[in-house]
Amino acid sequence: MSSTFKRSTLSLRLRVVLSIILLLVIIVGTFSFLTVRSIHGLIEKVMWENYSAYAKSFAAFSAKSFAERDLQELQRHLEIAFAQPDVIFVVASDPTGAVVGHAGDIEVGDHAEVHRAIFADGNVKVEEIGHKPSGLFHSSGHTFLITSHIRFNGKDVGSIKMAVNTASANQRLEAISLWGFKMALS
Numbered sequence: 001m002s003s004t005f006k007r008s009t010l011s012l013r014l015r016v017v018l019s020i021i022l023l024l025v026i027i028v029g030t031f032s033f034l035t036v037r038s039i040h041g042l043i044e045k046v047m048w049e050n051y052s053a054y055a056k057s058f059a060a061f062s063a064k065s066f067a068e069r070d071l072q073e074l075q076r077h078l079e080i081a082f083a084q085p086d087v088i089f090v091v092a093s094d095p096t097g098a099v100v101g102h103a104g105d106i107e108v109g110d111h112a113e114v115h116r117a118i119f120a121d122g123n124v125k126v127e128e129i130g131h132k133p134s135g136l137f138h139s140s141g142h143t144f145l146i147t148s149h150i151r152f153n154g155k156d157v158g159s160i161k162m163a164v165n166t167a168s169a170n171q172r173l174e175a176i177s178l179w180g181f182k183m184a185l186s
Contacts, residue, residue: 028184036177040138043169047086048144051164052124054084055148059123059160066092067152071101078103081162088143088163095156104163112143112163124148129163137174141167 010018058081065073074092081090082103089104099106112129119126130143143165150158 032177032181036137036173039173040170043173044142044144044166047164047166047169048118048126048146051084051086051144051162052119052126052146052148054081055146055160055162056123058090058162059148059150062092062160063150063152063157066100066150067155067157069100075101075103081160086164086166086168088165089161090163091161092150092158093161094158100158112145114145118144122149133170137177138170139167139174141165141170 058077062074062077064070065077078090078092078101081087087104089102089106091099091106092101093099115128115130115132117125117127125147127145127147128142129145131140133140133142143163146162146164148160148162149156150160
């Protein structure tokens with residue numbers, strides 16, 4: 001009797017073991033991806049919340065020099081704000097929108113389109129601008145434009161716009177995640 005069926009070169013036990021290993025790799029990979037994505041979202045939220053609070057504080061701190069048109073003092077304040085990590089530019093505008101002072105590369109904001117509005121209340125507005133980052137870790141970072149109104153004695157005297165990029169935080173997340181993946185594989 002000749003058999004028309006070829007025998008499998010892999011035993012049933014080996015196929016089951018390989019299937020279980022493949023399933024575990026898929027599960028671990030999926031959970032790793034979801035964890036990285038979740039942490040990335042948290043990092044973004046913490047950054048724009050921190051810089052929103054900073055912009056509000058900066059607006060309050062600069063209100064007097066802004067209202068009195070002490071442009072030299074206002075420029076000093078703008079330079080201090082620009083010295084913060086991850087800040088691309090800071091712009092002070094009067095109520096008509098005319099720029100009265102700036103620090104950093106304001107051309108970035110001039111050509112940037114708004115991708116999405118993230119948060120807005122009576123004092124602060126946060127929008128994502130610029131190119132949308134690609135890749136799992138978004139190494140180029142998201143750029144957030146944070147606008148805060150400046151009030152002095154209850155009167156709106158202008159606004160502060162601050163652009164913040166998340167690239168450094170995303171790159172740290174990438175390095176830590178890749179280190180974790182390497183440790184898991186070794």
